[in-house]
Amino acid sequence: MRSTLPQSSNRAAAVLSRRKLLPAVVLLLHLSAIHAKAETLQVTIEKMAFSPVSIDAKIGDTIEWVNKDFLVHTATVKEGWEVMIPAGKSASLVLTSVGTVQYYCRLHPNMKASLTVKP
Numbered sequence: 001m002r003s004t005l006p007q008s009s010n011r012a013a014a015v016l017s018r019r020k021l022l023p024a025v026v027l028l029l030h031l032s033a034i035h036a037k038a039e040t041l042q043v044t045i046e047k048m049a050f051s052p053v054s055i056d057a058k059i060g061d062t063i064e065w066v067n068k069d070f071l072v073h074t075a076t077v078k079e080g081w082e083v084m085i086p087a088g089k090s091a092s093l094v095l096t097s098v099g100t101v102q103y104y105c106r107l108h109p110n111m112k113a114s115l116t117v118k119p
């Protein structure tokens with residue numbers, strides 16, 4: 001009755017192949033996480049102010065400005081992009097470049113905020 005030896009070596013072989021498989025599984029999970037990560041981040045505009053006043057995002061994320069005022073506002077970057085946000089409505093922008101930008105409302109230049117986009 002010495003059947004324990006081949007059994008235990010079979011178990012060792014199974015553990016070994018699981019070890020080889022693990023890095024591949026981890027890589028796949030990692031890749032799918034990158035694609036699933038894009039988020040929509042809201043910035044509220046109320047009483048002539050952006051909130052939050054500074055926001056961190058990643059490439060591929062969407063910023064959605066929700067305008068609760070009865071006035072038209074914009075999110076404008078000098079020599080860059082501009083998003084017009086009608087009164088009581090929202091507008092959005094998909095982030096495609098990395099960096100920190102200061103933006104403001106072109107119609108009410110006291111309204112200022114910043115946006116940092118990371119890779």
Ligand SMILES: [Cu+2]
Pocket residue numbers: 071072073074105106107108111
């Ligand atoms: Cu404004």
